[in-house]
Amino acid sequence: MDTSRRSERRPIRRVQAVGAYGFGNFGDQLFVETVQRHAATLWPNATVRTFAPAGRSRLYASSRWYGQAARLGAAAVGLAWADTIAVCGGSVLQDVGGVARLRQRALRGQRVEALGVSVGPFNGTGAAQRVESFLAHVDRLVVRDPASVQRLEQLSHTTTPVVGGDLVALNGLVQPETERSDTIVICPSAAAQSDLELLTRQAGDAVDEVNRSEPHRVTVLAMSSQGTSDDGPLCAGLASGLSDRGIDVDLASFADLGLSQTCRLLASSAMVWSQRLHGAIVAYLSDVPFMLVGHHAKCRDFGSDIGADQQIVALDEPWAPVAAALADGSFRPHMGSDAYRDRARGAYAAASAD
Structure with a gap:
């Protein structure tokens, strides 16, 4: 058996894309579709999963204990499987709490990325410190706008941000129509x-x-x-x-x-x-x-x-x-x-x- 050729075909990275997915929000589901459609551009030679429901799930989206348990379960499965955790899309860096904070504490050597995010404005001094702590783990940071870069200048971090605009700008699903209505x-x-x-x-x-x-x-x-x-x-x-x-x-x-x-x-x-x-x-x-x-x-x-x-x-x-x-x-x-x-x-x- 030619093990070298088999190795070339095998994905060398396992990426869990995370965000406010599974809640029935158009923008967040568009992020999921963009990540799936453009995974090869964002993470060449990788397998990419979210472990969140494809659409809105009442159980997963619930604020009650069983919804929280479902989201924690998805985070735990992702941590066990992935070698890269990628926060994709949304204004998620105003604070770090809930499942995201627990995930951060449970990291065991995974690479962390934040793509297409807005940074701030921070919800108080404690929030700024929590975002700063999260950024200490981030290896790759692409922000949505120059204002996010300005807010990052308030923090101590080693990752150089790149302004990339909103992640959905990559998605060919979003494009002009040839015919317009009234x-x-x-x-x-x-x-x-x-x-x-x-x-x-x-x-x-x-x-x-x-x-x-x-x-x-x-x-x-x-x-x-x-x-x-x-x-x-x-x-x-x-x-x-x-x-x-x-x-x-x-x-x-x-x-x-x-x-x-x-x-x-x-x-x-x-x-x-x-x-x-x-x-x-x-x-x-x-x-x-x-x-x-x-x-x-x-x-x-x-x-x-x-x-x-x-x-x-x-x-x-x-x-x-x-x-x-x-x-x-x-x-x-x-x-x-x-x-x-x-x-x-x-x-x-x-x-x-x-």
């Missing part, structure tokens, strides 16, 4: 804790403004179905409020559409107005005009990174002026989507060679 897609977020009456007024006034020149339909899209971040009730309330104003509105959800159809809905729309970061990111990468509600630092940091600060609105700010500027083409990001993708390909491919 539909405005609105993506509310339960995590933003918006007042429904104010949200209805912001969205309704913006629709009325852009409809002065050209009529549009509206689709309200629920992008998350996890626990306290379940967008469904907020979306239903907003759709009802807009309908009461005489606006033609439909309801849709990622849970029903799945990844591909949700990406197509966003990419084929006339505009996207989103409180969810990945509603805006998918629109941007699909060359669709977008407005993003900056209720979290990661939203504002994304806008600053691509030169689209004027497209980021505060939680209580009117939407109509920005919507009108998007409709007439006055607002465009300074960094085009192709440049954003090129930066991501270069950053993630170069880092994989480390």
Whole structure:
């Protein structure tokens, strides 16, 4: 038997990709799909697994003891199997707690990577120290935006960060559509804790403004179905409020559409107005005009990174002026989507060679 050829065919690394997977959130499931689709680029000659459910699992996502046990079990299996633990996607480095903290304590020589993460803002001094402790184990660090690099300068760490942009920029599933509709897609977020009456007024006034020149339909899209971040009730309330104003509105959800159809809905729309970061990111990468509600630092940091600060609105700010500027083409990001993708390909491919 030619053992040398057999050795060449055998993967030399075993990577567990970890994140907020299995909770029914569009952005996190898009991270999983990106990791699976581009594993060969991110980790050449490796086997990659998550050990999390492929979609939303009520048991796995539960905040009760059995959900915590399921997540701890997945972490334990991953630690036993993997030689590399890779935190992939999301704003996970505001603090290190829960399963992530237990995993960190149980590391036994595994290589640790953090890819496509936002760093900070930290939830207090203790959180900054815990992030600093985590970074002491990290061998490879690719962050989502320059603001994360600035926050890292507050910490003592030895890993040099690379700005790669959001991980989903690698994913060919996210791309412009050849045909566009007259539909405005609105993506509310339960995590933003918006007042429904104010949200209805912001969205309704913006629709009325852009409809002065050209009529549009509206689709309200629920992008998350996890626990306290379940967008469904907020979306239903907003759709009802807009309908009461005489606006033609439909309801849709990622849970029903799945990844591909949700990406197509966003990419084929006339505009996207989103409180969810990945509603805006998918629109941007699909060359669709977008407005993003900056209720979290990661939203504002994304806008600053691509030169689209004027497209980021505060939680209580009117939407109509920005919507009108998007409709007439006055607002465009300074960094085009192709440049954003090129930066991501270069950053993630170069880092994989480390």
